[in-house]
Amino acid sequence: MNDTVLTPTKILDTAEDVLRRFGPTKTTVVDVARALGVSHGSVYxxxxxxxxxxxxxxxRWLLRVSDPLEEFATAKGPALDRLHRWFHALMTSKRQKVGADPEMFATYSALASESGDVIAEHIAHLQGQIARILQDGIDAREIAPMDAGATAQAIFRATSFYHHPMHATAWSDPGIDRSFEALWRLLVKGLMPR
Amino acid sequence: MNDTVLTPTKILDTAEDVLRRFGPTKTTVVDVARALGVSHGSVYxxxxxxxxxxxxxxxRWLLRVSDPLEEFATAKGPALDRLHRWFHALMTSKRQKVGADPEMFATYSALASESGDVIAEHIAHLQGQIARILQDGIDAREIAPMDAGATAQAIFRATSFYHHPMHATAWSDPGIDRSFEALWRLLVKGLMPR
Known part of the structure; x- marks a missing residue:
């Protein structure tokens, strides 16, 4: 490849291919450069x-999770419905990713868990989406007055079992949806005004 | 040691010492037998x-977690208070264990995670304690009528972030207690009768 057409996107596409073949511990920048047909200096x-x-x-992998959720954060309609759909979209996305390619899911989870700041930003981003939905609900008196940011963190953590990669082995349990709905009912009652 | 005084308790005490020194992957039955001064046949x-x-x-490690919680499951008094104290005791116990000896905590967590049935029984045991507290609260009309077993599972999972060993790195966050209390308030509102 000619160095002049080497873009960050092309490097990331190739890095994903190389990671898929070699795994996260063995993959080097030289491997990525070789797959692109450029010098490692070009990648650097x-x-x-x-x-x-x-x-x-x-x-980039985490943005593929959070970007499609944006529409629920900005949609119109009752806040609790939007929040329910937001959680379902998050859980469906995670389960599809682990179902489609469990090894790659594990690879990305490992990569992400080593990138502390990237993960922190991702979680802040997701909790920000929840907080916007909650604030809409509070403004519409559909949700009791409360600190939207703190509550967003509380319910994001409360649902970790259903979306955190570390719990992925539990997601194949056929009762997982019923279990989430049992929690959801408690949370909805906790969020609604008296 | 004379084989006639070799008890399961002595073997387990020694196995813990040996695990502490060699780690879970390197420890063998022969190492445990050697430390006891008996043949490996005696251990077998x-x-x-x-x-x-x-x-x-x-x-045995997991029983050291669940046994002290039993008193909250059988105590008198308002169910939601008992449940709050039960969760605090669980979280305090987990944090003390990881704080006192992080390596041993990791070792035991790894051992336990490989013992699927042992873990499943431990979780069933803890959820059973929660269910008993909930049922007392339902009977006393302090908690809304609901399926105590399903609700116990829902709130045990909802609090995973605060007690599941996989989330242990988050427990040193100084805001962790405030975060739990934010969730607790939602759950209490969800549990109380309208």
């Missing part, structure tokens, strides 16, 4: 270190 | 395989 012009490249791969 | 008379010994070590 876009990503200053292996850590930076790994973080960028993890970040 | 009590535990038929290395897996059985590992499971017994994990089980």
């Amino acid at each position: 012009r876009h990503f200053a270190s292996k850590a930076e490249l790994r973080n960028a791969v993890a970040e | 008379r009590h535990f038929a395989s290395k897996a059985e010994l590992r499971n017994a070590v994990a089980e």
Whole structure:
């Protein structure tokens, strides 16, 4: 490949392919450069270190989770319905990813868990979406007055079992949806005005 | 040691010492027998395989978590107070264990996670304690009528972030108690009769 057409997106696409073949521990910047047909110096012009490249791969993967959820955060309609659909979309997305390619899911989860700042930003992003829905509900008196940000964190953590990659082995339980709905009913009652 | 005084308790005590020194992957039944001064055959008379010994070590560790919680399940007084104290005791116990000896906590967590049945029984035991408290509250009309068993599972899972070993790194966050209380308020409102 000619260096002049080397873009961050092309590097990330190739890095994903290489990660898929070699795994996260064995993949090096040189492997990625070789797969692109460029020198490793060319890759380093876009990503200053292996850590930076790994973080960028993890970040892009996490954006594929959070971006499609944005529509529920900005939609019209009752806040609790939007929040329910937001959680279902999040859980469906995570389960599809682990179902489609469990190894790659594990690889990305490992990558992401090593990229502390990237993960923190992702979680802040998701909790921000929840907080916006909650605030709409509070403004519409559909939800009791409360601190939307703190409550967003509380219910995001309360649902960890259903969306945190560390709990992925539990998601194949056929009772998982019923279990989430049992929690959802409690949370809805907790959120509604008296 | 004379074989005639070799008890399961002595074997488990020694197995814990050996695990502490060698770690879970390197520890063998022969190491445990050597530390006891008996033949490995003597150990096998009590535990038929290395897996059985590992499971017994994990089980005893988990009983040290669940046994002290029993008093909250059987105490008198308002159910929601008892449940709050039960959760605080669980979280305090987990945090003390990880704080006192993080490596041993990781070792036991790894052992336990490989002992699927032992873990399942432990979780059923803890959820059973919660269900008893909930049922007392339902009977006393302090808690709305609901399926105590399903609700126990829902709130045990909802609090995973605060007690599941996989989330242990989050427990040193100084805001962790405030975060739990935010969730607790939602859950209490969800549990109370309208």
